[in-house]
Amino acid sequence: MTTSSAHTAITGAITGAIAGAAVTGTAVTRAVLFHELGGPEVxxxxxxxxAQPGPGEVLFRVEAxxxxxxxxxxxxxxxxYRPTLPGSRLGYEAAGVVESVGEGVTAFAPGDAVMAAANFDFGVHGVYGEHAVLPEGSLVHRPEGVDAVTSAAAWLSYSTAYGGMVETGGLAPGDHVVITAASSGTGTAAIQTARRMGAVPIATTRGESKRERLLELGAAHVISTGSQDLVEEVRRITGGRGARMAFDGVGGPGFATLGDALAPGGTMVAYGFLDPRPIQLSMNWPLTVHAYGNGVMCRDEAYRRRAAAFIGSGLAGGTLAPVIAETFDGLEAITDAHRLMDSSTFTGKIVVKV
Structure with missing residues (x-):
């Protein structure tokens, strides 16, 4: 069967299922699916x-x-990991309101404001839709008084920054930390998290266009890697010592250069791989290297409590404030939102209101 005919068959099956649901009175909702790999247009x-929640599960209405x-x-x-096609779902992060809970759920009740904890396979449990069903352990309560758009932009970025730099890397007051991909959602969250910890964030960006914005967002220093030597600049900023930590979402061969910019005994935390090439290590030993997985950390209930307390108090006190690059209205805007994400021309988080 060809891809086209397979898609037609799947579409027909879904249409038949929806028609059957209408006949039997089963409720329907809308979700974002994709049936083949590709760009935003898929x-x-x-x-x-x-779907209704089973034992240990929670159904919530997605707001953002x-x-x-x-x-x-x-x-x-x-x-x-790869999607199961056709009909894969998508999405780690959403904020909404609980509609119903399954047997045995004790932490949540209908009417609770929640956000997804991003510790699940989003090909199965993806939250791009009007409703989502997640295991009880994949939700956290939204901070009191925080709106849905802010909440949808908060958990994954700040829990990654907090979990990676503070809990895993041991970031301490006075430490210099080099933050790559600094204009991303996690990058801007890492700048704020470092500031809150009393550390000194050194942001990196490829060009000059985002320098002033990153300084406005709290970066103590900004290095343009397209025109400045990363190692020389970090050494200059730190008085020749090198930085205590690197928090990296890029990977690839540049990971070795980051290691060269650290002080002896420094710590490298790799949380992403925007550069798909193999990571190379610096010979500036001794170094401690962590491959950080936020989804794994967020499976631990005690960690979720600590991260939620850190994020909630930071939002309430104003030391943490998600940077919203652009807000789109409606699920139909998901393709345009992904086009913006692919462009890498924005700073902060992209949010879609449902």
Whole structure:
């Protein structure tokens, strides 16, 4: 069967299922699915049966979705796990309100404001839709008084920055930390998190266009890697010592250069791989290198409590404030939102209101 005919068959099956649901009175909802790998154009908004929560699960109505680079990689087949096609779902991060809970759920009740904890396979449990069903352990309560758009932009970026730099890397007051991909959602969250910890954030960006914005967002220093020597600049900033930590979402051969910019005994935390080439290590030993997986960290209930307390108090006190690059209205805008994400011309998080 060809890809086209397979897609036609799947579409027909879904249409038949929806028609059957209408006859039997089963509720339907809308979700974003994709049936083949590719660019933003493969994303489709489709009617699907509204799933009900099973034991240990929670059904919530989605109010806003936060987009992440991982989802663009997954959609294109470049993430560390691959979608099951056709009919894969998508999305790690969303904020909403609980509608019903399954047997045995004790932490949530209908009416609770929640956000997804991004610790699940989003090909199965993806939150791009009007509703989502997640295991109880894949949700956290939204900070009191924080709106849905802000909440949808908060959890994954700040829990990655907090978990990677503070809990894993041991970031301490006075430490210099080099933050790559600094204009991304996690990068801007890392700048704010470093400031909150009393550390000194050194942001890197490829060109000059984002320098002033990163300084406005709290970076103590900005290095343009397209025109400045990273190692020389870090050494100059730190009085020749080198930085205590590197927090890296890029990977690839440049990882070795980051290591060269650290002080002896420094710590490298790799949380992403925007550069798909193999990571190379610096010979500036001794170094401690962590391959940080936020999804794994967020499976631990005690860690979720600590991260939620850090994020919630930071949002309430104003030391943490998600940078929203652009807000789109409606699921139909998901393709345009992904096009913006692929462009890398923005700073902060992209959010889609549902």
């Amino acid at each position: 994303l489709r908004v489709e009617d699907v049966p509204l 979705i936060g987009l992440n680079r991982a989802e663009a990689l997954f959609r294109a087949g470049g993430y560390y």
